[in-house]
Amino acid sequence: MATTVFKRPESMSTNITHYCPGCTHGIVHRLVGEVLDELGLRERAIGIAPVGCSVLCYNYFNIDFQESAHGRAPAMATGIKRTRPDTIVFTYQGDGDLASIGTNELIHAANRGERITTVFVNNAIYGMTGGQMAPTTMPGQVTTTCPMGRDVQTMGHPLRVSEMLATLKTPSYIARVAVHKPSYVIEAKRALKKAFQYQVEGRCYSLVEFLSTCPTNWAMTPSQSTKWLEDTMLPYYPLGEFKTPDEEE
Amino acid sequence: MATTVFKRPESMSTNITHYCPGCTHGIVHRLVGEVLDELGLRERAIGIAPVGCSVLCYNYFNIDFQESAHGRAPAMATGIKRTRPDTIVFTYQGDGDLASIGTNELIHAANRGERITTVFVNNAIYGMTGGQMAPTTMPGQVTTTCPMGRDVQTMGHPLRVSEMLATLKTPSYIARVAVHKPSYVIEAKRALKKAFQYQVEGRCYSLVEFLSTCPTNWAMTPSQSTKWLEDTMLPYYPLGEFKTPDEEE
Amino acid sequence: MQNEVVIAGFGGQGVLSAGQILAYSAMAEGFNVVWLPSYGPEMRGGTANCSVVVSDQPIASPIIPHPGAAIVMNNPSLERFGPAVKAGGIIIINTSLINIKCQRDDVTQINIGANQVAMDLGNGKAANMVILGAYVAATKAVSFDVLKATVREKFARKPQFEELNMRALDAGFELAGKQM
Amino acid sequence: MQNEVVIAGFGGQGVLSAGQILAYSAMAEGFNVVWLPSYGPEMRGGTANCSVVVSDQPIASPIIPHPGAAIVMNNPSLERFGPAVKAGGIIIINTSLINIKCQRDDVTQINIGANQVAMDLGNGKAANMVILGAYVAATKAVSFDVLKATVREKFARKPQFEELNMRALDAGFELAGKQM
Amino acid sequence: MPRVTIEKDRCKGCSLCVEACPQQVLEMSLDINVKGYFYARPVRAHHCIGCRVCAITCPDVAIEVAVHGTLYHYFDY
C-alpha cells in the first residue's frame, strides 16, 4: 500500500495562488499550513494578511483571517490576541509592509511581548506595486525608485530587521531562514514550528524572517533568483536564531 | 578684571522656561545652546520641537525652529535637510514622542543616514500629558496608565533605543548620557558636541540619548529624582557610545 | 436659585479639590451642580482654577464669565478674577499670600489669612478648607453641616486629616461670619 | 472620424506597447488620441489590455465599451472582447495562440498567426508588431508610413530590433491586406 | 516504489523542482497547460527515491509524493 509522504496540508485551501512562477511566497505559505497542521492549530488559528503581494493570502488558507491595512498587521493581531487569548494569532508580512510603513507596529508588538507570531517575507523589494525600493533592498540593487541602484550614501544600508529586534529584551524568538533551496526550506520549517510552538506554550512574541525571491521584479528567472539570493542576500542577511527564550528566562 | 567663565549661551533666548523645578530638560537645552555656540552654528541651525513638555522649546532658543507633530520630528528634519543641505538640523524629542508614536520616523531617518542630529530626552514617562507609561518606563514604575506598576509580563520590558539603533549599519554616532549630576553633564556635553561635529563634517545620522528626570510625574523632589535615576535607570540604561563613525568607515 | 463661584490659586493649593467638595455637598443637598476646572497648557506649574455652579434648576451654560463669588488664593488670581465678579457679589481673599488691593467697591470683600490660620492649626495644606468654610459662611451656597459631612466622608480613611480639616472649616466659617 | 481599438493578451505579449505605438503614430498625424491601459490587480501575471481612441475631434469619454476593433492575442482576450466589438467592426485574431472560434457574424474577422510569423522572422517577441501591421492594414486608423516611422524612431537605439520590427509590420500588413 | 505526481494545471513552470531533484526524475514539458505555462512532469519516474525534495521546493503545492513499501527517512520534515 502506498503511503503519501507529501501532500497539501489541511490548513491550506485548494485555490491556486496568484503569485508569479517561482515566487517563494508560495513555499512560505505551505510551511505555515504544514506547521498549523502538525501542531493541530487549524481551528484556533487566526491569520492577518498584509498589503503586498500576499494581500490575498487569506484565499490560500482554510482558517480564520483578517486583512490588515499596509503595515498594521501587528496592531491588528494585538487587538485580537489581547481579547481572544486562546487563539493562535500570526501576521504574514512583506518587507515593505513590515520594515517600512509598519516598523512601529512591529517593534512595539514585539517589545510589549504580544503573544503572536510574525511570518516575515523579505524579498528586498516592493513586489505588489511593481518593484520599488524597500528598506531591505541591497546596495546597488536596481529598482524603479532607485533606477541607478540603491546608493548607500543617500539611502542608507539595508535594514536587518531580525538583528534589530533581537536587541529587545522582551521577545521570545527571532530567527532568519531562507526558502530558495530545499535544504533551506527544511531548516526554515523547523524555525517556524518553534515559533508557533512557543506561542502555544504561552511565550511571547516570535518572528521568523524568510529570505524570499521576487523573480518578476528582480527581472530574473526563478533559478537566477535563487542564485542571486544566495550570492547577494545571504552574506548580508546571515541565517540563524537571533533570540531564543532560554537566553532570557 | 573678571572673566566670565559661565553664562547663558548666545544660541539661547532669555525666556524663562515653563519646565517644573529641577526638570533636567533645562540642562539639555543649555547643552544644545552651548554646543551650537561653541561650534559657531547658531546661524545655520534649525531645530525641530516635538510634542511633549518640550513642545515650546523653540521659545528658549534664538535660532530658526519648526514645531513638529507628535513623533514626526525626524521626518520633518529629513524634509529640511534634504532640501537645505547647508543647514544644521536637529530634532529635540522626548521618549513618548521618539520611542512610542515616532519610532518609525526615528528608525528610518537613522537608517537612511539623514544628516541630522537627534537630541533624545528619556525621562521614562509621558511628562506633558501628566505621567502615563512610556515604552521606556521602568519595570514596576507606577504611572497613571500602569497604576500597579509596569508589569513586564503584559507590557514588556523598557525599550533601549540606543542599543536598538546601534544595530543599524548606517548611522554615524549613537550615545547615551545622563544629566542628573554635574559630572554626567560634563560627559553629556562632550557626546553632544561630537554628534553635532559629525553633522558639520557631513557624516550621517547622530543621536544622543539623555537620561533625564521628571520630578513632577515621578512624584519626587528634584534631588530624589536624581537618586532614582541613578539607582533605577542607570543600571538598565548603561551610558556610553554605542556607535561611532570609525567602527564602520 | 443659582450660585456660582470661581476658586483660583497656585497649582498645589488645593483649589480644585475645594471646588469638588463644594460640588459634592451641593449634590448631597439635591441641587444641580457643575464643577469645571480650567485645564490650561498640558504641563505642570502655573495657576489653577475651577468654577462651581449650584442651582435648583438644570444648569445651562457651564461657562460663568461673571460669577457671584470668587475665592482667590494668590495675587495673580485676584488680578484675574477680582474684576470678573458681578456687582453685588463676594470676593474672598487669602490675605496670607495676597498683598495687593482689590479695587472693587461694589462687592463684599472678605479677608481670610487662610495659610496662616491653617499653619496655626498645624498644617498649611488645610488653607483651602479654611477659605471654603469662609465661603459657605458668606454665601450659604450649601448648608455648613452638609459641607462638613462631605469633608468627613472624603477623609474617612485618613482620620488624622479629618480632624484638622474640620477645625479648618470651622475657623474659616467663624472668621467670615465676623466680617459679614 | 473616430477609431477605437482594444488590444488584449497575456502580460508580456507587448499589447501595451503596441497600443502606445499606435497612439504615437496617431499623434504624429495630428489626431487627438487617448491610450488607456487596464491596470488590474497590483500584481504580476494574468492578462493585459489597453484601448486606443483616435479622433479628429476632442475625445470625450476615454471609456469605450464597444470599440470599433479588437486585437486579441489569446483565448481569454477573445472571450472577453469578441462580444464587445460593435456591429460592423473588426476583430483581429492571433491564431497562433487562439484555438476557439469567434461566434460573431456581424464583424469582419482577420486571422493572423502572429507568433508563428514573428518566429519565422527570427523572434517571437515581434508578434505584437505583426498584428499591429495587420490592424493598420484593416482599419487605416493611421497611415502605414507614419506607423513605420514611429517604430523606427522608437527602436532607433536598438538597430537589431528595428529591422526585425519593420519586417514584422510588413508581414502583418500584407497578410491582412490579402484577407480584406 | 515511490510515486511522484504533479498536478499539471497547478504548475506554473518555474522549473525549480526539476533543478532540485537529485535523481533527474523531472523535466519541463514542451506543451503548455491551461494557464499557458510549460509544466514539470516526471520523465524518469523509476529513478524516484521518494525523497520529497521536489515537493518541498515547489512554490505551488503542485507535487504529491507517495511511497510503496520501505520509507527511507532521509531528513526530518
Add this chain to the structure above:
Amino acid sequence: MPRVTIEKDRCKGCSLCVEACPQQVLEMSLDINVKGYFYARPVRAHHCIGCRVCAITCPDVAIEVAVHGTLYHYFDY
C-alpha cells in the same frame, strides 16, 4: 576671586546647585521670589572656587560664574 551670581527670579528653587557645590557656597532662601519659589543664593561667597559646578547643574540657566585673576581649569566644559 571667583564670583557666582544667581538671578533670583529665574531660580525655581530645585536646590540642585546647593547639593552640587563642592564648597557649600550656596543655600536656599527663606523668602520667595516673584514666581513663588524659595531661591538659591550664595551665602559663603568667599569659599567659591569658581568651579562652575553649580552653573552646570542648574536647569534654569540662573547662575553665572566669573573669575578674577587665576583661572583654574579643573575640567573641560
Add this chain to the structure above:
Amino acid sequence: MGKKVLMKGNEAIGEAAILAGCRAYFCYPITPQTEVAEYLARRMPEVGGTFLQGESEVAVSYMLFGAGGAGVKVFTSSSSPGISLMAEGMSYIATAELPIVLINVMRNGPGLGGILPAQADYFQATKGAGHGDYHFIVLAPSSVQEAVDLIVKSFDMAEKYSNPVMLVADGMIGQMMEPVELPTFDEPPSPYVKGHEKWATTGAKGRERNLVKTLFLNPHEGQDHNVKLQTKYKEIEANEIAFEEIDTDGDLDVLLVSFGTMARVCKTAMESLKAEGVKVGMLRPISLWPFPLQRIRDLADKTKLVVSVELSMGQMVEDVERAVQGKTPVGFFGRAGGIVPTPDEVKDGILNLMKES
C-alpha cells in the same frame, strides 16, 4: 437607573463603556481626554477586561479593528489630532462593518492647536476623515449624563447596524463634573457582539472559516459592497435621527441650531434674548450623522432666521444650509482657538445677525 454620583465627564465616559458590557479598551494619551484612559487603566483589570495603551493612534485604530473583527465590544477615546491619525483606520473599520465605539473629545485646532474645547471636527466626523464612501454614526452629548447614556446606546447601535459609532464631545464635557445616574441592567450586557459567530475571527472550530476584509479587487464586488453599505446608511437615516427641541412652538424670529456644550451656552443666551422680546427656539442635533435635515427644513418654514452656533469657524452650518434649502436666511456664529463664548456674546452675535438679515 442607579443613584446619582458626581463624576468627571472623562471618568463617566469610561464607566459607561464598562456598563455597556465593553471589556476592551485601547488608547493613546492625549489631552483633554487622558482621564478616560487613566480611569480605565484601573477599572478594566477590576472587571477582567483588557486595557492597553498602544504605541500611537494609528496602531490603536487597528487594535480596534482586530478586536472588533474578533467579535468583542471595543472602545477608544482620543482627541482631534489623534483622531486624524485614525482616518485610514476609520475607513477600514467602516468598510469591514465592525461595531466599534470611539469618542473624540475635541480640542482646538487646526494643527497642534491647543487643548481647549472645540467643535471644529464636525466635518471630519460627519463627512469622513478617511477615503471612500463610508459613514460612522455620529452622536453629540451635551452633558455628562447624556455622554453616559449615549455611550451605552452607541454600543447597541453599533451592534444593531454592524457599524462604528463615534461620539463627539468637547474638552469641556470631558473635564467637568456633573451628577450622573449610571444606568443599571437586569442582565449585564455581554462583552461580545451579538451574532458575531457568523462573521468574526475566533478560530474556525466546527464551522466555515470567517474572513474580515476590505479588499474588493473585483469592481462588481466593490460596487455591491458599497451598495450594501449605502442601503444600511439609508436605514440608519430612517431610524436614528435624534435631536432635542426647545421652545420651537409657534412662529420664531430666530431658530438656533447648536450641539454639545455650545447648545448649553445657547440655552442661557435664549433667556436673555427672550427678555429682549425675541422669539427664539433651538434645535439641538444629538445625531450629527444622520443629521436632522428634514426637521430643520420644517422649522425653517416658520422662522425668520436660522443660526448655526458652533465652537468652530463654521462647519455644521453647511448642513443647516442644505436643510433650509433657501427657505429663510441662514446665519452663523462661532468661535475658535478654544474660546467658549459667553451667553452674552452669543446673544449679541444673534442680535447682530438678526439686524443684518
Add this chain to the structure above:
Amino acid sequence: MGKKVLMKGNEAIGEAAILAGCRAYFCYPITPQTEVAEYLARRMPEVGGTFLQGESEVAVSYMLFGAGGAGVKVFTSSSSPGISLMAEGMSYIATAELPIVLINVMRNGPGLGGILPAQADYFQATKGAGHGDYHFIVLAPSSVQEAVDLIVKSFDMAEKYSNPVMLVADGMIGQMMEPVELPTFDEPPSPYVKGHEKWATTGAKGRERNLVKTLFLNPHEGQDHNVKLQTKYKEIEANEIAFEEIDTDGDLDVLLVSFGTMARVCKTAMESLKAEGVKVGMLRPISLWPFPLQRIRDLADKTKLVVSVELSMGQMVEDVERAVQGKTPVGFFGRAGGIVPTPDEVKDGILNLMKES
C-alpha cells in the same frame, strides 16, 4: 507652450511639477500613481532636485511640512488610503500655511478597496480629512493636459496664498496617455517660494529667527490665527472659483454637474441625450474647493433638474444641493467599486432621474 508629446498622466504630472520649478518630491508608492514616483526617481536627479521615497505616507506628510517650512517648492502624490494617512499632516500644513502641492490619484474604496478609478475622496479633500477649521485649495483636472496645467497653476496659487493645494484626479487620468503641450517659460520658475525669507527656516543668519509652528496655547492667539485663515479662505473663494460650462445657454431640462474623468463620460452621454431631444447642459467644477456654488445656483433658476454625476455613492451632490437651495430638484447618479459607467449608462441614469423628478 512647447510641442505636443504623448505622455502617461502620471508621468506628465511629474514633469509638470518640475516645469513649475519644484525640485523636491517625497513619496510613498501606491497604485495607481506609482509612476509619478518612478518618473521623478529618474528626473529629479537629472535636474539637481531631491527625490526621496519615505517610509510611509505619515512620514511623507511631515517631510513636506519640513521642506515647505524651509521655503522650497515641494510636491507629493499618493492615492486614497495614503492620503488618509496624511490627514493629521494636512491639518498641520494648512495651519502653518505652507505652500505645498499634493495630488490624490483616487482609487476605489473605502478601506483597502481596489486600485480602479474613483472620486469618492471628494469629502475628504474638500471638507478636510484632518481636524479643525482649515482648507486646502482643491482642483480637479479632467485630462492629462489639464492635469499638467493645473499643477503648474497650483504651485503659483500655493505661493500666492501661502496655502496648500490638492489636486484630485482619478486612476484613469493617472494611467492614460494623451498628447500634452508642456508649458514653457521665459524665465524658469524658481525652486524657492517667493518671499520665504520672511518666514521660512533656513538658518537665522543676519535676521531675526523664523519659527514655523501650529501650537496656539493662548486661546486668543488661536482665535486670531483661525480668523486670519478664514479671511484668506474668503479671499480665495472670491478669486479662485473655476469651472467649465458646456451648452448651458437657454433653458435646460437637465444640468449635469460632474468633474474629472466622469465629466468626460458625461460629455459623450450628453450627445446621446441631445439626440433624444433632451436639453442638457453641464457645469464641470475645476475648483472643488472653493466650489462654484453661486454659478450653479444661477443655472438652477433655468433648469428643471440638476444631477450630480460622480464616481462615488454621492458626495459632491451635497454641495450641489447647498448651491441649488431647493430651487429645483437635485438628483444623483454614481458608481462605486472602480466601475466607470459607460456614456450609455449615464444617459439611462439621467433619463430615469428625469422621469422620477
